[in-house]
Amino acid sequence: MQSTLVLSVLILTLGFAGTAYAQSSGGVDVDGTWYLGEGLKEGDYFEYTMCEIDLNACSPIELKIWIKGDIQNVSETLWNAQILVIDGDKTIKGSWGLGKTVPTPIIFDDDLSDHAAAFKSSIAWISSYATSNEKDRIHGPQEFRSASWGSLGPVGGGLESHLIPSRMESVILPDGEFDSIVLGWYNDNDNEIWIVDNFPFPVKALTFAGINSDSVPVMFEFNLVQYKEEITDDPFADISETVRQSELLRCDMDFFDYTSDRIPTNTYSMMIQYNYSPVSPVNGCDMDWKIYFYSKFNEIEILDQVNYDIWIVDENDNKIYSYAESLGKEKLFNQFGQVGHLMPVEQSGLVRYAIFVHGLGPEDQINEEFGGYAIIEIPVEGNPLLNEINNETDEPIPNWIKNNAGWWADGQIDDDAFVSGIQYLIKEKILQINHAEYDSDSKTDEPIPNWIKNNAGWWADGQIDDDAFVSGIKYLVDHGIVRIS
Numbered sequence: 001m002q003s004t005l006v007l008s009v010l011i012l013t014l015g016f017a018g019t020a021y022a023q024s025s026g027g028v029d030v031d032g033t034w035y036l037g038e039g040l041k042e043g044d045y046f047e048y049t050m051c052e053i054d055l056n057a058c059s060p061i062e063l064k065i066w067i068k069g070d071i072q073n074v075s076e077t078l079w080n081a082q083i084l085v086i087d088g089d090k091t092i093k094g095s096w097g098l099g100k101t102v103p104t105p106i107i108f109d110d111d112l113s114d115h116a117a118a119f120k121s122s123i124a125w126i127s128s129y130a131t132s133n134e135k136d137r138i139h140g141p142q143e144f145r146s147a148s149w150g151s152l153g154p155v156g157g158g159l160e161s162h163l164i165p166s167r168m169e170s171v172i173l174p175d176g177e178f179d180s181i182v183l184g185w186y187n188d189n190d191n192e193i194w195i196v197d198n199f200p201f202p203v204k205a206l207t208f209a210g211i212n213s214d215s216v217p218v219m220f221e222f223n224l225v226q227y228k229e230e231i232t233d234d235p236f237a238d239i240s241e242t243v244r245q246s247e248l249l250r251c252d253m254d255f256f257d258y259t260s261d262r263i264p265t266n267t268y269s270m271m272i273q274y275n276y277s278p279v280s281p282v283n284g285c286d287m288d289w290k291i292y293f294y295s296k297f298n299e300i301e302i303l304d305q306v307n308y309d310i311w312i313v314d315e316n317d318n319k320i321y322s323y324a325e326s327l328g329k330e331k332l333f334n335q336f337g338q339v340g341h342l343m344p345v346e347q348s349g350l351v352r353y354a355i356f357v358h359g360l361g362p363e364d365q366i367n368e369e370f371g372g373y374a375i376i377e378i379p380v381e382g383n384p385l386l387n388e389i390n391n392e393t394d395e396p397i398p399n400w401i402k403n404n405a406g407w408w409a410d411g412q413i414d415d416d417a418f419v420s421g422i423q424y425l426i427k428e429k430i431l432q433i434n435h436a437e438y439d440s441d442s443k444t445d446e447p448i449p450n451w452i453k454n455n456a457g458w459w460a461d462g463q464i465d466d467d468a469f470v471s472g473i474k475y476l477v478d479h480g481i482v483r484i485s
Helices: 110-120 385-389 399-409 415-427 450-460 466-478
Strands: 045-052 061-073 076-087 090-098 105-108 162-173 176-186 190-196 204-208 218-228 259-264 271-277 286-294 306-313 319-322 332-334 338-344 349-360 372-380
Touching (some): 076 105, 090 110, 162 190, 271 372, 332 338, 399 415, 415 466, 450 466
Antiparallel strands (some): 076 090, 286 338, 306 332, 306 349, 349 372
16 A cells, blocks of 8 residues: 555445345455454554444444554563544543554553453454464464354354355555455354455454344444554644543542442333442532343343433423433443443432333334333532633623723724733633634734624624624634634
């Protein structure tokens, strides 16, 4: 591949239907071998979209990896992989130390530990079958012609229990079309992974959890969306990391003391065992929920295929918040009737939570006979630090700023004098302007638009409110005219 190869459109499947793939024997008629990490080198840059079943119930994330060079870990030399993760509203930067024989995370930053585990279980999952260790006849480089790369479970069984090279398939990259090898195991579902010879990581995958159900959840899914070579400058240098609110609020994230009870739904359709921690939740911090759905007839029988949600309701049990909707979903589904969620707390006082059950069964065939909800009332403490981290202040805009705005609009002071006043307002957090993504040393030759000067005059005269004035100031910040350190 040529340097700075960009995979803006990566995968096109040509000539294959999306139905169950019948495989009578493994192996494809192609010479060569492959292993995880094949061709990996300094300067490689990858962008993936991915989900993994144990990471936010397979909510998608963006994962970006830059191989900066080498890093020493005791006596072992690792790849120094710089990482950027976009997980919902969180942007996390850090590093992983990837093994040279098997490029999976061996050392990693604490706040990237969950994502490192998800990477191992998805993009790097195939390292259980194919590594660069040529002395390992079982887990070394694997041949494309091989009937099987390994068993997925107990010894024996048909090809549905083996990882097999099943076929060749075309993938289109910006500098040409390439042949990929599709690896898979074929039971009730098509579980498939696409690899390209001499490319370090798989480029695409879709697999499902190994359970018997009419509605099987995705185990992991990913797509490579960009690849570049010979990157020497940090591609994440200008990206600001989201500071976790829990750190700013000094939240206790060690969940060990739980409040627990077992209560029936309002329809007596089932019993719900709930456990939450901490005992005294705090506004702005997280609560850890562990919930079990039990049969009303058998106190040890856990129900399966549960369609549910966690609501906050008012005193009349009307929904005012849905956890599923906050994740972009209509409802949540769990195959095994045992769930855990780390939920943000965004209220204070006596908060009424509702474990709401839509019903049992496959997601598209819900038996609403088992529907209902259970109410848990929880006292939530307020947090005085919230105002500080949200940049809230009761300090009014000083009169001299309005005077400045009026004089500037009338031409009595120049642009620099006006801008210095605006900088003061933003630095003192009197004006709430998000400027974290702007470079304080950046320069622009763009003049201040006349409409902003008009706004300043009208604001000084009381003809428009603070919000209208602030919208003009945000324009100045967005375009680098006002620069804030």
